[in-house]
Amino acid sequence: MFSLKKIALSALLAVSAVAGAEAKDWSTIRIGVEAAYPPFNFIDSAQQIQGFDVDIAKAVCEKLKANCTFVAQDWDGIIPALQAGKFDAIFSSMTITDERKKVVDFSRAYYNTPSAFIAPKASALKDVSPEALKGKTLGAQSSTIQSSYLEANYPGFDMKLYPSQDEVNLDIVAGRIDALFVDKVVGMDWLKTADGACCEVVGPDIPIGSGIGAAVRKEDTDLRDAISTAINEIKADGTYDKINAKYFPFSIWMN
Incomplete structure (x- = not known):
């Protein structure tokens, strides 16, 4: 007859063997x-x-x-x-x-890092509240916290979502959107480029997530x-x- 100690040891070894088999390298x-x-x-x-x-x-x-x-x-x-x-x-x-x-x-x-709005310098846009942006077309990369934020806080707005940030940037240069919403560091990096010279950060930093x-x-x-x-x-x-x-x-x- 097995002692309780032997039974407990056998159970522990069995559990260890299963755990070892499931452990990933x-x-x-x-x-x-x-x-x-x-x-x-x-x-x-x-x-x-x-x-x-x-x-x-x-x-x-x-x-x-x-x-x-x-x-x-x-x-x-x-x-x-x-x-x-x-x-x-x-x-x-x-x-x-x-x-x-x-x-x-x-x-x-x-x-x-916070998020921020970017708009063309020529727009003279400063206020990014829903009231101030009413009637504007907004852009962001799809499936991001920025797109989710826009959908939650700017309901009913004309909104364009893109597979990549590069496509968002191209459309603001082309005038197809009035403002974009992006991670501020990513946006600031783009503003340093030739295309980005068209635009500027507007409004306050917006922390999300x-x-x-x-x-x-x-x-x-x-x-x-x-x-x-x-x-x-x-x-x-x-x-x-x-x-x-x-x-x-x-x-x-x-x-």
Whole structure:
């Protein structure tokens, strides 16, 4: 007859065996990136995926001692592609929201920036309240916190949503929209270009969401936690600040 201790030990070994069988090997991690949202993620002249998100992901992978590969993915399909197993994590300036947390898990936030309206300088637009913008056509990238904000706060407005931020920018230059709504840092980066010289930030900064995090599948809680720990480590050892300074003259870290 087995003793209670032997029975308990057998049960523990059985549970351990199951857990071990289900544990995933994260020595290789595939990372999804939109690669069309400079300066956070973009394709450079050598056709390589670059940007702040990418550098942060590489630093995280170094802490995890993981071999990471990057996969370009259109924004509208980036969460479905994660869930389908095309990659294991998203490092692509994805804002942490309650709606997204219903379908994916997030690491701790690794940056936070406000959103802002941009309009042509010739419009002399200053007030961005719904009353002041009544009758205006507004634009934003689809499936973003900016598009959700416009839909919630500017109901009934003529609104155009686009697959990429580049397309939003092109339409404001062409005069097909009166104002666009975008992450302020992304917008400011575009204003420095020849096309962006047409326009300016108008109105106040508008904070939305709970910062930007890396997204993973709901079941991959071990990867989520490992990424969060690595983000804290690169901040503590100064790596994060060096990457931040490469792209911005101010800190975008979210405490």
